Amino acid sequence: MIGKKEFARTRLELEARRDLAFAGLVVVAFCVFLFLSISYQLVFTIYAVLSIFIFSSYLVIWSEGAGDEKHLPAPKRYPSVSIVIPSYNSKATIFRCIDACKKMEYPSPFEIIVVEDGSTDGSYELLKKEKGIRLLKNPRNMGKSCALNCGIAAAKGEVIGCVDSDTYPEKDTLLKAMKHFYEKENVGAVVVFICVNEPKTILQRIQEIEYWVSFGFFFRVIAHIDGIYVTPGPTAFYRKSVLEKLGGFDEKNLSEDLEIALRMQKMGYRIAACHDARVWTEVPSDLYRLYRQRLRWYRGGIMNMLRYSDLFFNPKHGDFGFFVLPTMLGSGFFAALFTAWTLFFWGRNLLDWISPFFFNLSGGLAAGATGIAYGLLTFQSAWILGIFSMAIWTYFLVKSFEIADEKIRARHLLPLLLLLWVYPFFIGFVFLVSYLYELFGVKYTW
Amino acid sequence: MASPYLKAALITVAIAALGFFFISQLDYMRADELRADIDRLLFQAQSERLMHSYFQTMENSTSEYCKYIYGVGQEKTSRIYELADKIRYYEKSNLVNSNYRRIRDQYYLSNAELYLNARAAAKYCGSSPYATVLFFYKVKEDCPPCRAQGELLDSVVARNPNVRVFAFPIDTGYEFIDVFARRHGITEVPAVVINDKTVLRGLRDEAEIERYLDDSAGASG
Structure with a gap:
């Protein structure tokens, strides 16, 4: 048993819950307004261009020295x-x-x-x-x-x-x-x-x-x-x-x-x-x-x-305040917003395809098939920007494998695909839940 | 020393420019595809009108005219919604091409003209065994029964090749569509009008529509 506490503790709590919840409601209302008035295309385009900027910044910083191997000399005395x-x-x-x-x-x-x-x-x-x-x-x-x-x-x-x-x-x-x-x-x-x-x-x-x-x-x-x-x-x-x-x-x-x-x-x-x-x-x-x-x-x-x-x-x-923190918070926020948007967009599409079913069985089934054929499989033009950001990501992946001293093998393919195409939706969803929980002050238990 | 973020911004601009080049290519390619489809409709409408003028100008040409019109009717069995759906979804996935207003105008105009030609043909050649069906629906807001009705009409057309369906959305503000709808007193959709006589309001299944088609054919024949 020890007597704890030599140092004064910092206690961090959010006092401004109510203000925060109000601000949150305003944000949510604003988002609903955006969802209803702005096309999926536009939201995707803004998201894609912002991500491309952030990824390019990483790319430039990597090429300007971050990517170089460091060989540090041993210190005169190692600390205990x-x-x-x-x-x-x-x-x-x-x-x-x-x-x-x-x-x-x-x-x-x-x-x-x-x-x-x-x-x-x-x-x-x-x-x-x-x-x-x-x-x-x-x-x-x-x-x-x-x-x-x-x-x-x-x-x-x-x-x-x-x-x-x-x-x-x-x-x-x-x-x-x-x-x-x-x-x-x-x-x-x-x-x-x-x-x-x-x-x-x-x-x-x-x-x-x-x-x-x-x-x-x-x-x-x-x-x-x-x-x-x-x-x-x-x-x-x-x-x-x-x-x-x-x-x-x-x-x-x-x-x-x-x-x-x-x-x-x-x-x-x-x-x-x-x-x-x-x-x-x-x-x-x-x-x-x-x-x-x-x-x-x-x-x-x-x-x-x-x-x-x-x-x-x-x-x-400097860079920490102007780049790292804003992109950290921003990418989380955008991931949450974009997930909400996607859920909303596809949910609405799905409703559009399924609802005829409740009016007439055979007509509804056919309408659903048409909806999937046209609505789901039509390539959205803005996805082209997504392909570019995927290309930069591929470079990041290759470099990450190099850092980890791993070769990309067949067994990595499925996890890689899931990491790129499915996992982001999971992460975005958790971000969304996190924001909602934080906004409405849901208590957290470990 | 150039800031890395400035360089990143330049890279972003370059990538975005390249991206938008491809996007505009894709958008224009799709618009061209739609225009080609609509051109075919316009051509069909014009040839029918031409044959009609020919029949009115030349003596003893009714049989030739009717043969032509029936021939066209027999070919035309593709999905009624197909082009409308294509226009709708292409417009949704479109980012830079803003010419969709014109594409839609031309589509509905050619549809209306084909409908009118079919009615004119029915007047001169008799509507049996040849039937025209007017179908009213909505596009601006979701109308699940309309989508179901559209698909049901498709399967009716697939079974009865001499039925021609002309679909018009009543909420797009085209004056000529309003005229068609007013004539039959239609304010609610889905609604189906068979041979400009029988008005069916609300969702109807295939068997019912086919029965009315037979009745209508029997009455005029």
């Missing part, structure tokens, strides 16, 4: 490190995680702290037998951020490595990642390349590629312009002094990893990315769990972006 692993009912994975952490090679001292957060699966008893770790215990389940803060308060290292209990680092992860604290000035945190561990289901295979693209390609691009907006929960390294100055993780936050990164950016710390250091993490295997996970991410995203809205278009924060 404390790995903090919060554990809640993680009997199935935590021992593999601890094992992987122990096997990491590192010249300076490093310790492993496991914070037991009121598990009910008996993992505490098993953990007590584990050698070579420092075991801390929360009196009851207090949440991940709280567990991390406990661990940090007790940590002796100069650098804190926050590792999820279902994430397995590689032998050289620590060694490679630590160099990046000396890559440039004022680096407060280093993120690593997060990969999907042993994907089995098709959904996990889709996420495998998605992680290569977002933590591989996109992270490399935004790291180049000092625009990393999240220090991913599975594994991230922080300078302890910086965490202390910031006041630790926010214990009232849906996505504490996003919040701490935004806070670091706000305080002017840099976040470096190390792509040759990998960790392997477990990802949701079925749709419902994935839905829950993403709902948490995106709701946390909206909440924290609003909280840190003063960073938007703030000249002090």
Whole structure:
């Protein structure tokens, strides 16, 4: 048992719920008006041109240095490190995680702290037998951020490595990642390349590629312009002094990893990315769990972006304020809007095709067939712009595979197709639900 | 130093320009396809009118005229909605071509003219075994029973090749369509008028329409 709390906590809550809900209603009303008065073509065109601009920006930044391999010299002295692993009912994975952490090679001292957060699966008893770790215990389940803060308060290292209990680092992860604290000035945190561990289901295979693209390609691009907006929960390294100055993780936050990164950016710390250091993490295997996970991410995203809205278009924060944050929030918002639009558009079409059926059976069936033949299969002219943005995406995919040291094989084809054509609708749908939940203040439970 | 975003904007403009070039190509190709279809209708209407003038000008040419008109009637068994649907969906998927007003005008004009020619032919050649069916529907707002009725009329035409259906939307504001509808006192759709005599209001199934067709043929024959 430890006495927690050396640092003052930040509590982040949205006070302005009612104003927000009102603003939300205005936005919804405006969207309904748009849906009814603007053609699908026009909405698609605007969406496509905006995405092409964002993708082209990534392309240019990639070609202007983000794509180059980095070879950093070893620092004169490696800092001491404390790995903090919060554990809640993680009997199935935590021992593999601890094992992987122990096997990491590192010249300076490093310790492993496991914070037991009121598990009910008996993992505490098993953990007590584990050698070579420092075991801390929360009196009851207090949440991940709280567990991390406990661990940090007790940590002796100069650098804190926050590792999820279902994430397995590689032998050289620590060694490679630590160099990046000396890559440039004022680096407060280093993120690593997060990969999907042993994907089995098709959904996990889709996420495998998605992680290569977002933590591989996109992270490399935004790291180049000092625009990393999240220090991913599975594994991230922080300078302890910086965490202390910031006041630790926010214990009232849906996505504490996003919040701490935004806070670091706000305080002017840099976040470096190390792509040759990998960790392997477990990802949701079925749709419902994935839905829950993403709902948490995106709701946390909206909440924290609003909280840190003063960073938007703030000249002090350069590319981060002018490009990364607006495109982050904008692409989510557009994805939600576009999904709503598509649901509305196809729903209406579907109604148009099915409703004759209720008036006359054979006439209705024939009308439905005609509707599908003409309505569904007629190529919308604006889709041509979609083809162009798909072409740029293909380049991103190829680069992502290169970063992950993978060749595109036959087994990747189905997940790739689903990732490009079906998955976006799922993501857009979750964004839509997130916005609606946030607007109407639906309570979130972990 | 050029900002990466400026470069990205230039790339975007270039891609958009290329995209819009292809889009306009596609849009004009489709408009051309529609125009070709409508040209065929216009040609048919004009040849029928020509034959009618010929018959009125020359003596003893009624049989030639009727043979021509029946021949055309026999060929014309494609879906009545087909071209209207094509115009509707192409217009929806269209981004840059704004000539659809003209395409629609020409389509309804040629349809009206074909209808008039058919009535003229029926007057001189007798409507049996040759029947004209006027079909009124809506396009601006959803009309599910109209779509069902259209498909049912299609299957009637498929079974009875000497039936010709002329479909007119009553909510498009064309004066000549309003005249047709007013003459038969039609304010609600779907409505079907057989041989300019029998007015059927509301959705009717194939058997019913065929019965009225037979009655109508018997009455005039």
